[in-house]
Amino acid sequence: MKIILHIWRQRNCKDKGKMTRYEVPNVNQEMSFLEMLDVLNEDLILKNEEPVAFDHDCREGICGTCGCMVNGMAHGPLPGTTLCQLHMRHFKEGDELYLEPWRAAAFPVVKDLVVDRSAFDRIIAAGGYISVATGSAPDGNAVLVPKENAECSMDAAACIGCGACVAMCPNASAALFTGAKIAHLGLLPQGQPERDQRAIAMVAQARQELFGSCTNIGECEAVCPKEIKLEVIARMNGDFIRASLTGR
Amino acid sequence: MSAIAINPVYRVVRFYEAPIGKKAIMALTGVVLFGYVVAHLVGNLQIYGDPQQINKYAALLHNPATSGLLWGARIALLLAVVMHIVASIQLWKLKNDARPVAYVKKDDAAATYASRTMMWSGPIVAAFVIFHVLHLTVGAVVPLQEIAPNEPNVRANVIAGFSNPAISAFYILAIALLCIHLYHGLWSMFQSLGFSHPRYTPKLKKGAAIFAILIAIGNCSIPVAVMVGLVK
Numbered sequence: 001m002k003i004i005l006h007i008w009r010q011r012n013c014k015d016k017g018k019m020t021r022y023e024v025p026n027v028n029q030e031m032s033f034l035e036m037l038d039v040l041n042e043d044l045i046l047k048n049e050e051p052v053a054f055d056h057d058c059r060e061g062i063c064g065t066c067g068c069m070v071n072g073m074a075h076g077p078l079p080g081t082t083l084c085q086l087h088m089r090h091f092k093e094g095d096e097l098y099l100e101p102w103r104a105a106a107f108p109v110v111k112d113l114v115v116d117r118s119a120f121d122r123i124i125a126a127g128g129y130i131s132v133a134t135g136s137a138p139d140g141n142a143v144l145v146p147k148e149n150a151e152c153s154m155d156a157a158a159c160i161g162c163g164a165c166v167a168m169c170p171n172a173s174a175a176l177f178t179g180a181k182i183a184h185l186g187l188l189p190q191g192q193p194e195r196d197q198r199a200i201a202m203v204a205q206a207r208q209e210l211f212g213s214c215t216n217i218g219e220c221e222a223v224c225p226k227e228i229k230l231e232v233i234a235r236m237n238g239d240f241i242r243a244s245l246t247g248r
Numbered sequence: 249m250s251a252i253a254i255n256p257v258y259r260v261v262r263f264y265e266a267p268i269g270k271k272a273i274m275a276l277t278g279v280v281l282f283g284y285v286v287a288h289l290v291g292n293l294q295i296y297g298d299p300q301q302i303n304k305y306a307a308l309l310h311n312p313a314t315s316g317l318l319w320g321a322r323i324a325l326l327l328a329v330v331m332h333i334v335a336s337i338q339l340w341k342l343k344n345d346a347r348p349v350a351y352v353k354k355d356d357a358a359a360t361y362a363s364r365t366m367m368w369s370g371p372i373v374a375a376f377v378i379f380h381v382l383h384l385t386v387g388a389v390v391p392l393q394e395i396a397p398n399e400p401n402v403r404a405n406v407i408a409g410f411s412n413p414a415i416s417a418f419y420i421l422a423i424a425l426l427c428i429h430l431y432h433g434l435w436s437m438f439q440s441l442g443f444s445h446p447r448y449t450p451k452l453k454k455g456a457a458i459f460a461i462l463i464a465i466g467n468c469s470i471p472v473a474v475m476v477g478l479v480k
Contacts (some may be wrong), residue, residue: 072355153449212346213267
């Protein structure tokens with residue numbers, strides 16, 4: 001089938017950038033979205049044009065490296081899926097697709113569809129850790145974890161840090177990402193010692209990175225490839241407010 | 249946290265500097281304003297009672313002996329409105345700074361109409377509130393009738409006001425927007441203050457919708473009743 005692509009082309013972070021139209025005539029429906037871009041790029045290279053830069057690594061939906069906006073939806077139209085796991089069978093002959101990089105002040109465009117997501121790393125560095133005693137391995141099950149907490153924590157820990165939540169949010173807020181990290185650690189006994197400090201530090205860092213504020217719209221939850229729930233944002237809000245009020 | 253004491257002023261600044269702090273303020277002031285909307289509606293619905301009922305209620309509120317209470321409530325409400333608006337403008341500015349380059353094409357995945365239009369419904373409702381106070385409290389739009397000093401003839405003023413179709417239309421539009429604003433605000437305040445539960449949050453959303461619609465019906469019934477001649 002034939003797919004028409006409008007892709008954001010931007011040479012570097014200083015370039016102004018613009019949308020460029022491409023036609024991919026021989027798209028196989030078994031291809032993944034990224035394979036379709038690979039085919040386009042091979043064609044561009046043969047024509048001596050600059051291939052489209054896009055981020056990718058594992059191509060099995062677990063690393064969080066890939067992703068771009070497809071017709072205004074982060075990771076494309078299929079819910080609970082990263083771009084690499086989206087297959088061309090979900091599109092039809094002659095579809096026109098607009099591909100744009102994640103848009104946020106905190107995610108500057110590096111080139112074409114590639115953005116710099118180090119702001120997420122700095123949020124993690126601000127408090128996304130626990131302190132453990134090094135040395136010999138602790139006994140298994142020495143610290144008991146309630147089953148429900150383990151499940152909820154694991155759900156939050158599924159976050160792969162792809163940035164789709166920020167990209168889709170009308171406020172470019174990193175609330176779902178930050179909330180997932182705070183919930184993931186804060187639900188476990190090992191995360192308790194730094195729980196208050198973590199909420200305050202990570203929220204402050206997200207603000208400093210110029211991510212927007214959450215207005216409880218739910219766009220992030222709808223496009224999250226790991227289907228992380230808005231509940232983690234409420235938990236972050238609760239932890240932050242409690243830490244602010246009760247800190248000594 | 250360590251036992252190192254943090255300056256209380258710095259603590260407040262740090263709380264408010266965070267978007268979550270501002271949202272908490274918006275939620276708390278929202279509760280105050282919602283409480284006022286309910287109380288105001290309960291007061292207004294007395295127009296359907298005995299013809300003297302609503303004027304008696306107005307006289308009770310305007311009783312000079314308790315004017316301190318009236319002014320206390322007015323100042324508290326004004327403070328809540330100002331804090332709600334200031335926080336919303338700051339968050340709106342942050343939102344614009346957070347995405348300086350817009351998408352060429354953007355779709356909505358889950359956003360409700362109410363959630364996307366809070367920054368439209370809010371200012372229009374605020375503009376209406378200013379008009380409404382000038383109209384029925386200050387008397388700057390049309391002269392107000394009084395039975396005696398501190399005893400406004402609310403019934404006559406309401407009927408005179410709503411007999412004007414333009415005033416009624418603006419009123420109904422503002423109430424419709426208030427209803428939309430309240431729907432998102434009422435469930436969203438729980439989320440902002442840290443409460444979300446898979447069992448209760450869907451019920452909260454439904455409850456917010458029902459509350460918002462009931463408030464809209466109650467308020468809109470008054471200009472409609474005046475225009476069709478049910479309240480004379």
